[in-house]
Amino acid sequence: MCKLLTIYCTFHDCKMRRLLFLPVLLLTLFFGNPASSADYQKGVDAALRQDFATALREWKPLAEQGDATPQFQLGWMYEEGHGVTQDYKTAIKWYKLAAEQGYAYSQTALGHMYENGHGVLQDYARAYMWFNIAASLWDTDARKKQDIVAKKMNPTQIEEAQRLTSECVKKNYKSC
Numbered sequence: 001m002c003k004l005l006t007i008y009c010t011f012h013d014c015k016m017r018r019l020l021f022l023p024v025l026l027l028t029l030f031f032g033n034p035a036s037s038a039d040y041q042k043g044v045d046a047a048l049r050q051d052f053a054t055a056l057r058e059w060k061p062l063a064e065q066g067d068a069t070p071q072f073q074l075g076w077m078y079e080e081g082h083g084v085t086q087d088y089k090t091a092i093k094w095y096k097l098a099a100e101q102g103y104a105y106s107q108t109a110l111g112h113m114y115e116n117g118h119g120v121l122q123d124y125a126r127a128y129m130w131f132n133i134a135a136s137l138w139d140t141d142a143r144k145k146q147d148i149v150a151k152k153m154n155p156t157q158i159e160e161a162q163r164l165t166s167e168c169v170k171k172n173y174k175s176c
Contacts, residue, residue: 052083071098088119107134128161
């Protein structure tokens, strides 16, 4: 099981992978778009074999058509450098596209990128914002990450992050 989840790892401990990626994979496999599920599944199968070139070939057209799950997967591939040159800015691009559709796991991934300054300037307020939004949408791990980031912030920064959260939600996650 951990090997399967390692393929979809954005974070570094297996317990977190189980919590974050197994639900995404299962939801996608059971409730995904039937028209694109075969291609998506080919990408999953390829990624499980660590054939990331094939996964990229299968997922990229779906991501370009606006499918949030492959967008998230491409973000992960670029963040980790699986089958592509590691490129945090491109990872951010794909994560944002999925996050703007309300894809909680992509929002958590963006929080992670802002927390660590990967592809963006390190910004705890934006990290807190994305974790807060993802937590409100059902990603239970995001609440834990939000608490960790909050410990690195002062009350004024937390207030700013809460304001950013409100603004982002009002804009339906667009241009946050």
